[in-house]
Amino acid sequence: MNNEYLKAERAQEWRETLRKSMKNKDRTDLPRVKMPEVPPEIRCHTYDEVNLGLSLEQAIGESHRCLDCVDPTCITGCPVEINIPKFIKNIERGEIFEAAKTLKETSALPAVCGRVCPQERQCESKCFYTLKLKKQPVAIGYLERFAADYERNSGQISIPDVAPANGIKIAVVGSGPAGLSFAGDMAKMGYDVTVFEALHELGGVLRYGIPEFRLPNEIVDFEIDVLKKMGVKFLTNCIVGKTILQEDLVAEGFRGIFVGSGAGLPNFMNIPGENLNGVMSCNEYLTRINLMQAADPESDTPIHLGKKVAVIGGGNTAMDAVRTARRLGAEKAMIVYRRSEEEMPARIEEIKHAKEEGIEFLTLHNPIKYEGDANGRVQRMLLQRMKLGDPDASGRRSPVAIEGDTVWIDVDEVIVSVGVSPNPLIPQSFSGIEVTSRGTIVVNNETMQSAVKTIFAGGDIVRGGATVILAMGDGRKAAKSMHEYLSSNQTE
Numbered sequence: 001m002n003n004e005y006l007k008a009e010r011a012q013e014w015r016e017t018l019r020k021s022m023k024n025k026d027r028t029d030l031p032r033v034k035m036p037e038v039p040p041e042i043r044c045h046t047y048d049e050v051n052l053g054l055s056l057e058q059a060i061g062e063s064h065r066c067l068d069c070v071d072p073t074c075i076t077g078c079p080v081e082i083n084i085p086k087f088i089k090n091i092e093r094g095e096i097f098e099a100a101k102t103l104k105e106t107s108a109l110p111a112v113c114g115r116v117c118p119q120e121r122q123c124e125s126k127c128f129y130t131l132k133l134k135k136q137p138v139a140i141g142y143l144e145r146f147a148a149d150y151e152r153n154s155g156q157i158s159i160p161d162v163a164p165a166n167g168i169k170i171a172v173v174g175s176g177p178a179g180l181s182f183a184g185d186m187a188k189m190g191y192d193v194t195v196f197e198a199l200h201e202l203g204g205v206l207r208y209g210i211p212e213f214r215l216p217n218e219i220v221d222f223e224i225d226v227l228k229k230m231g232v233k234f235l236t237n238c239i240v241g242k243t244i245l246q247e248d249l250v251a252e253g254f255r256g257i258f259v260g261s262g263a264g265l266p267n268f269m270n271i272p273g274e275n276l277n278g279v280m281s282c283n284e285y286l287t288r289i290n291l292m293q294a295a296d297p298e299s300d301t302p303i304h305l306g307k308k309v310a311v312i313g314g315g316n317t318a319m320d321a322v323r324t325a326r327r328l329g330a331e332k333a334m335i336v337y338r339r340s341e342e343e344m345p346a347r348i349e350e351i352k353h354a355k356e357e358g359i360e361f362l363t364l365h366n367p368i369k370y371e372g373d374a375n376g377r378v379q380r381m382l383l384q385r386m387k388l389g390d391p392d393a394s395g396r397r398s399p400v401a402i403e404g405d406t407v408w409i410d411v412d413e414v415i416v417s418v419g420v421s422p423n424p425l426i427p428q429s430f431s432g433i434e435v436t437s438r439g440t441i442v443v444n445n446e447t448m449q450s451a452v453k454t455i456f457a458g459g460d461i462v463r464g465g466a467t468v469i470l471a472m473g474d475g476r477k478a479a480k481s482m483h484e485y486l487s488s489n490q491t492e
Contacts, residue, residue, distance in 0.1 A: 006072065009086055018089055019068050028129070032136040033062040040356040044326055047212045050353060051115070051145075056096075059146040063092035065138050069128050074140060077126035079473025080107045080181065084123060088143055097158065100151035103144060104160050108184035109177060109223045109472065111152060112206060114145025115215050117469045118316075118347050152222055159229050163190035168486060171196060171254040173240045173426060176204025177468045178260035178459025180227060181475030186258075187230040189483050194254075195232060198239040201291060204262055205460075206468070208287040211320050213327070241429035256454050256482050259430075259441060260475065263420040263460035269312070273370025274416075278304060278378040282313070282321045282417035295328050306413025308332045310381065312367055313417030314344035319354050321415045326357050330413075334360035336367060338386050338399040364388070366399065368406070370414065380410050420465045430455065440464050447481035448474055453489075456482050 009015070036052040037043075043050050054062070066088040074084045083102055090099035103110035119141035124130060127137035151157060168191050172179045175197040183193045201207050203220040228234065238244060240261075249257060266281030268274055285303070288294035294303035309325040311318045314337035326333045335354070337344060340363050344351060355361070362383065369382040385405040388397035427435045432452040434442035441450055441457040448456045458474025460466060 006075075006083070009083065010068065010070070014093065015068060015086075015089055018092055022064060024067055027065055027067060028133060028135065030061070030065050032065070033058050033139050033142060035139075035142055037353075040353075040358070043213065044357050047327060049216055050213050053149055054142055054146045056150070059091055059096075059143055059150075060094065062139050062143060063088050065129075066092070067128055073126040073128065073131065074123045074138075075126075077123040079122070079469050080113075080476050082106050082110075082123075082144070084140055087147060088138065088140070091143060091147060096147055096150045097154075097156060099143075099147040101158050103147060104158065104226075106476070107472070108181045108227065108475075109206075109468075110144055111148035111219045112177070112215060112223055113469055113472070114141055114143075114148055115219070116206075116210060117141055118467055120348060122469065157226065159226060160184070160188055162188055162230050165192065165231075166190040168192060168256075169194070169252070169254045170482070171240075171249050171257045172260065173257065174198075174204055174260040174262055174459075174461075175202045175224070175234065176260055176262050176459060176471065177206060178262075178461075178471035178475040178478075179204065179258065180224065181472035182258045182260065182456075182458065182479045183232045183475075184227055184230065185476055185479035186482070187227065187232050189479070191483075193232045195234045196238045196240050196244065197234065197236045198261075199291065200236050202234055202236065204260075208291040209283075209317065209320070211286070211290060211324050213323070214320065239425070241425040246430045256456065256486060258475070258478055258482070259426050259450075259455065259457040259461055260459045260471070261423045261426050261461050263463075263465045264423045265421040265439075266416070267419040267421060268416055269367065269418060271368055271370070273372060273378065273381075276370055276372040276378040277376050278306065278372075278412060279370060279414045279416065282311070282317050282415050283420060285321055285415045286317070286324065289324060289328075304413060305329055306411075308411045309413045309415065310334050310336050310362075310367075310409065310411045311415045311417055312336050313419075314339065314341075314346055314363075315417060316346045316350055318415075318417035319346045319350040321417055322359050323354055323357060325413070325415070326359060332360065333358070334362055334409075336362045336365050336383065338364065338366040339396060340364055340388060343388075343396045362409075364399070365407075366401070367414075378411060378414055380408050381414060383407050383409055420460070422461045422464060426461065433457075438464055446477075447485075448478035449481055449485065453485065 087099040087102035124137035129135045129137045170191045172195040266283040293299045309330040311322040364386045365383040368384045373379045385402045386399040389400040392398045422439045434451045456478040459471035
């Protein structure tokens with residue numbers, strides 16, 4: 001975000017008045033707000049959202065902590081470059097609708113991001129409190145959720161300004177966070193945007209991958225509805241690469257294509273017994289439950305409700321799966337992770353919630369074998385105890401097996417959450433694009449442009465599995481770059 005713009009915004013009279021209304025010492029002495037939550041003993045039996053959101057009083061109280069810094073480093077930690085001090089200061093002066101408008105200037109999904117973004121590793125990690133004061137940062141994520149929810153609940157919904165239509169058709173493959181962010185920015189610039197979604201519901205991973213106790217479907221629906229009001233068109237049950245081909249899109253006059261088809265191909269560990277009944281990928285487990293209502297015994301494809309459930313992995317998706325299993329009646333639900341808790345990639349909040357809900361954590365353990373019963377259903381697993389060695393390329397200490405130290409654990413359901421690979425359909429069916437050995441689409445990291453000049457890509461199809469907000473950042477970067485490319489190649 002332009003520094004001169006930020007300085008000019010900060011210099012506005014109302015911002016100056018707010019800064020002078022309270023001494024910085026008094027602001028920094030204020031404790032960080034705590035998010036109200038549904039008690040664990042209640043939420044374990046319901047899909048209702050765990051976090052209850054801030055009250056107006058709580059939000060304004062927390063907004064007082066923001067120092068409205070001369071150099072707002074928090075913005076540098078936000079992949080979509082939200083003007084964080086501006087929206088927080090609007091909350092402080094009670095202009096909540098203005099705060100919501102500020103969020104929408106750069107984010108297509110503020111109510112989503114306020115719930116699922118790892119703020120502690122992004123904007124809040126760059127907060128002045130974190131960097132200089134060694135105190136808890138301003139609760140930027142909580143405030144983002146508050147402003148977005150306040151507007152939604154009021155019914156006074158602002159729709160971002162859209163430039164006059166330029167008649168240029170743009171296709172978006174996939175309605176996940178990358179595709180939605182890209183579509184929103186292109187619509188703002190006057191493009192005729194159509195999003196093609198393979199599934200029968202919109203939202204991509206926001207819909208099938210994240211349970212409602214973390215991200216209610218109504219929130220996803222609301223955010224998408226705003227995009228519809230901006231003119232974005234959506235087509236479901238349409239598989240680009242099968243239902244409609246690359247050449248069809250070109251023939252129909254689409255001048256640019258953005259690929260945000262995600263990483264829906266699950267990884268497995270290739271260990272004995274992995275093909276037993278009751279061993280499945282986390283993708284399948286969450287998709288069937290979140291999208292296909294498989295937890296309902298009356299559904300077309302009901303899922304087995306395990307009583308002793310092990311989830312292999314330590315990321316947010318693993319936490320989602322194990323907490324889901326607990327809600328579906330698992331008497332014993334456990335995380336099996338080959339490193340220590342310190343190395344877990346999951347959000348601190350997710351780990352905290354899981355522990356409160358009675359989830360067992362078997363850290364420094366790694367499955368090496370599954371055994372089944374006479375009917376071919378998994379009944380136990382052999383775990384290898386691990387220790388931590390030297391750091392790997394990611395900076396985390398590598399797990400090393402402790403020779404001869406193993407233990408058998410009884411299970412009747414195993415959910416494997418050890419990463420995902422890109423959806424191979426687009427890379428295989430689109431001609432001209434380059435693909436890495438991991439199956440990800442090769443793009444210019446600055447522009448998100450592929451080897452085919454009119455095709456851009458972002459999110460998990462490029463990254464191979466990342467966060468919602470990083471995917472959204474890719475979408476915004478791609479929209480800016482595609483606009484620049486099309487503007488300079490009008491005759492093509």
